[in-house]
Amino acid sequence: MSNNETKNPILFFMQESWLLLVSAILFGCLLACLSAAWQPKIIQNEIDKFNALAGGLLSEAKGFQNAGESISVDIGKGKTYSVRVKKGTDAAGNLVGWAFVCEGSGFADKIKLVVATDAAFEKLAGFGVLSSNETPGFGDKITIKDGFYQSQFKGAPVTELELTKVGDAETIDSRIVAISGATVTSEAVVKTFNTFLLPIKEAMAEQGLL
Amino acid sequence: MVLGSGFYVLSFHENDKLNISKGLNKMSKDVSLGKTFFAGIWDSNPVLRLLLGMCPTLAVTAAVKPALTMGLSVVFVLLFSNIVVSLLRHQLKPHLRILMFTLTIATAVTIADLYLKAFMPEMSASLGPYIPLIIVNCIIIGRAEACASKNGLIVSIIDALGMGAGFTITLCVLAAIREVLATGNIFEITVMPGSFTPWAAMGMPVGAFITLGLILGAVNIISKKTA
Amino acid sequence: MLSKITVSPAPHISQKLSTQRVMGDVIIGLLPAMAAAIWFFRLQAALVILTCVTACMASEWICGVIRKKENSLWDLSAVVAGLILAFSLPPAIPLWAAVIGSAFAIVICKMLFGGLGANIFNPAMAARAFLTASFGMLMTTWTVPATVDSAMPHISATNTATVTQATPLAWAKSAIKGKAEVTEANGLLKNTFWGNVGGCLGETSSLALLIGGVYLLIRRTITFHIPAAVLIAAGVFAAVFYFVNPDKYSDPLLHLFGGGMLICAFFIATDPVTAPLSIKGMWIFGAGAGALIMLIRLAGEYPEGVMYAILIMNAVTPLIDRACKLVPAGGKPHVQ
Numbered sequence: 001m002s003n004n005e006t007k008n009p010i011l012f013f014m015q016e017s018w019l020l021l022v023s024a025i026l027f028g029c030l031l032a033c034l035s036a037a038w039q040p041k042i043i044q045n046e047i048d049k050f051n052a053l054a055g056g057l058l059s060e061a062k063g064f065q066n067a068g069e070s071i072s073v074d075i076g077k078g079k080t081y082s083v084r085v086k087k088g089t090d091a092a093g094n095l096v097g098w099a100f101v102c103e104g105s106g107f108a109d110k111i112k113l114v115v116a117t118d119a120a121f122e123k124l125a126g127f128g129v130l131s132s133n134e135t136p137g138f139g140d141k142i143t144i145k146d147g148f149y150q151s152q153f154k155g156a157p158v159t160e161l162e163l164t165k166v167g168d169a170e171t172i173d174s175r176i177v178a179i180s181g182a183t184v185t186s187e188a189v190v191k192t193f194n195t196f197l198l199p200i201k202e203a204m205a206e207q208g209l210l
Numbered sequence: 211m212v213l214g215s216g217f218y219v220l221s222f223h224e225n226d227k228l229n230i231s232k233g234l235n236k237m238s239k240d241v242s243l244g245k246t247f248f249a250g251i252w253d254s255n256p257v258l259r260l261l262l263g264m265c266p267t268l269a270v271t272a273a274v275k276p277a278l279t280m281g282l283s284v285v286f287v288l289l290f291s292n293i294v295v296s297l298l299r300h301q302l303k304p305h306l307r308i309l310m311f312t313l314t315i316a317t318a319v320t321i322a323d324l325y326l327k328a329f330m331p332e333m334s335a336s337l338g339p340y341i342p343l344i345i346v347n348c349i350i351i352g353r354a355e356a357c358a359s360k361n362g363l364i365v366s367i368i369d370a371l372g373m374g375a376g377f378t379i380t381l382c383v384l385a386a387i388r389e390v391l392a393t394g395n396i397f398e399i400t401v402m403p404g405s406f407t408p409w410a411a412m413g414m415p416v417g418a419f420i421t422l423g424l425i426l427g428a429v430n431i432i433s434k435k436t437a
Numbered sequence: 438m439l440s441k442i443t444v445s446p447a448p449h450i451s452q453k454l455s456t457q458r459v460m461g462d463v464i465i466g467l468l469p470a471m472a473a474a475i476w477f478f479r480l481q482a483a484l485v486i487l488t489c490v491t492a493c494m495a496s497e498w499i500c501g502v503i504r505k506k507e508n509s510l511w512d513l514s515a516v517v518a519g520l521i522l523a524f525s526l527p528p529a530i531p532l533w534a535a536v537i538g539s540a541f542a543i544v545i546c547k548m549l550f551g552g553l554g555a556n557i558f559n560p561a562m563a564a565r566a567f568l569t570a571s572f573g574m575l576m577t578t579w580t581v582p583a584t585v586d587s588a589m590p591h592i593s594a595t596n597t598a599t600v601t602q603a604t605p606l607a608w609a610k611s612a613i614k615g616k617a618e619v620t621e622a623n624g625l626l627k628n629t630f631w632g633n634v635g636g637c638l639g640e641t642s643s644l645a646l647l648i649g650g651v652y653l654l655i656r657r658t659i660t661f662h663i664p665a666a667v668l669i670a671a672g673v674f675a676a677v678f679y680f681v682n683p684d685k686y687s688d689p690l691l692h693l694f695g696g697g698m699l700i701c702a703f704f705i706a707t708d709p710v711t712a713p714l715s716i717k718g719m720w721i722f723g724a725g726a727g728a729l730i731m732l733i734r735l736a737g738e739y740p741e742g743v744m745y746a747i748l749i750m751n752a753v754t755p756l757i758d759r760a761c762k763l764v765p766a767g768g769k770p771h772v773q
Contacts, residue, residue, distance in 0.1 A: 019303070
């Protein structure tokens with residue numbers, strides 16, 4: 001036993017932990033291989049999801065490409081959110097609209113939206129929900145495709161939107177009727193639009209995209 | 211090696227203490243494979259009898275589909291970690307064994323997470339952080355410690371399958387009850403009549419706590435009667 | 438033989454204070470409010486009350502059979518739970534939802550905790566919270582009282598303004614959010630006192646609740662501490678806001694008479710099981726409940742806060758009891 005105490009510390013360390021080190025290296029290699037094999041698929045999934053949502057909003061669009069520089073939008077409290085606007089083109093390559101991802105704070109968690117507009121950035125083509133965690137039965141009604149809430153945004157003008165409790169949901173204008181029982185969620189979506197729409201339009205005009 | 215041997219004694223002492231449940235102690239002596247498998251499903255069901263892995267049990271059981279995905283992911287991770295730990299059990303340094311377990315489990319969980327992201331992106335998005343959180347699920351490290359580090363490969367595999375099955379079945383039962391009441395569907399197929407008004411609360415955390423509590427109570431009553 | 442002799446420490450009071458008598462008094466105290474509910478909402482109210490009471494008693498009986506315990510129906514606590522639950526439901530609630538709520542109150546909130554005396558939360562309020570979480574739309578649809586003329590102001594999301602009506606507190610909330618004039622809310626004060634407004638079954642008529650509350654005080658079924666604490670705390674809270682900004686916050690009297698404030702002060706907060714035991718504890722409990730109600734009403738998202746205020750205070754009741762331990766006569770015993 002007394003020999004061990006005078007043993008080389010590095011040798012002692014290796015004796016004790018060789019198994020850990022070897023398995024760490026092996027497992028690391030395993031993960032690296034798997035990740036290399038699956039990463040393209042994962043990236044493709046994300047693009048597919050965006051395209052499916054944005055394509056559902058802009059029905060003529062066949063593909064989406066990055067357009068211009070990424071735009072950083074001030075989301076209050078000194079924070080900014082970086083938006084990459086994508087250009088939707090039809091089969092012939094003509095511009096049919098714009099789409100981008102943005103987010104705001106909902107009732108329970110962040111709500112991530114895909115917002116699409118027409119080619120002139122004058123009218124909304126609607127929004128889709130990338131991720132949200134709103135109350136089932138109330139706030140999660142914003143995720144219903146072509147539901148009462150989502151359809152109010154189809155064709156609405158790109159200006160400051162306003163949330164009302166009373167009103168006609170059928171009329172398409174800048175007044176959005178709240179989901180009854182889910183005022184916070186309805187407000188969050190409208191606020192997200194108001195935070196992102198006009199600054200992005202301005203920045204796009206500066207970049208010469210519009 | 212005074213320090214080393216000190217740890218040695220201490221850690222084996224700990225090992226004994228960790229075998230808190232009756233089911234666990236029985237297991238290492240009795241090597242009947244059938245019993246090992248069914249122990250995981252009833253006698254020492256990880257959720258209902260050992261109350262391990264409560265976080266996914268409460269968090270992902272709003273519907274059967276995510277619950278099943280979670281259950282199968284845990285089966286995979288459990289199998290992977292039990293196999294690796296069982297194979298390396300003679301090489302394990304007792305005072306470094308937890309590090310080794312964690313390394314193995316983390317690898318398996320990362321594989322499961324990548325797989326879901328690549329091939330089931332929607333499920334992966336809806337399970338969110340709960341797949342990576344399997345790393346800290348006590349069931350897996352508990353089985354590595356109590357079974358795989360002391361038993362041979364076959365026993366460890368059967369144990370992983372039994373425990374995994376117990377976990378998956380429990381999650382699915384809990385999720386089925388909650389999904390029916392919260393949405394009127396099971397596995398996204400409508401089963402309730404059209405006039406049924408969904409109980410939204412059952413899809414919220416409160417529904418998970420109440421349903422789990424009632425199931426635990428029922429299981430206790432049944433096992434008291436059959437004991 | 439021994440079972441016929443009551444063994445108890447002094448003082449020996451010959452009056453019989455049984456659970457049955459207390460609960461019977463509470464039921465009598467609730468009768469004026471029941472009459473008011475049936476007057477304002479007619480058949481709907483009668484059906485909801487009948488359903489809740491029957492379902493609560495049935496649940497209590499079934500639980501007793503399953504637990505192989507003596508039948509506890511005749512302590513009348515299930516009737517009281519059913520009545521209070523019914524009084525806190527909107528008149529248009531479907532009867533099946535009332536049955537679910539009653540079963541939840543008795544089975545989950547009372548019997549699973551060990552029956553009367555062992556429940557942590559007020560069963561009626563916990564069941565109402567479950568119903569609100571489950572059926573939010575049904576729980577916030579208010580019927581216009583049968584006695585109201587159509588000239589009264591309405592708020593409604595849809596054009597079916599004749600069917601639903603906002604409660605006075607919903608007006609007050611709209612005023613806080615700047616979506617309605619505060620004078621419209623204050624104008625409802627008189628109707629709120631008599632009960633001529635939309636709202637939960639038992640909370641509309643302040644007059645009926647006051648009569649019932651005074652009856653309980655006279656019978657000494659409840660002491661004045663909790664009701665006084667609730668009303669003073671809420672009144673002061675509302676008055677401070679009102680005097681700071683009367684254009685935004687409505688009259689404190691509207692808050693005292695509107696919504697569930699009075700039924701909470703006299704019948705819910707005074708529940709002997711879920712409220713503290715000591716006088717000091719009762720003051721803390723009542724003041725906490727009153728302040729929380731006003732905090733939710735004035736600063737929260739919901740127009741009404743009685744249910745959550747009571748549940749929160751129920752949860753801290755054990756802490757209050759611990760903090761306000763009674764000192765035995767002769768001072769604290771010396772612990773060796």
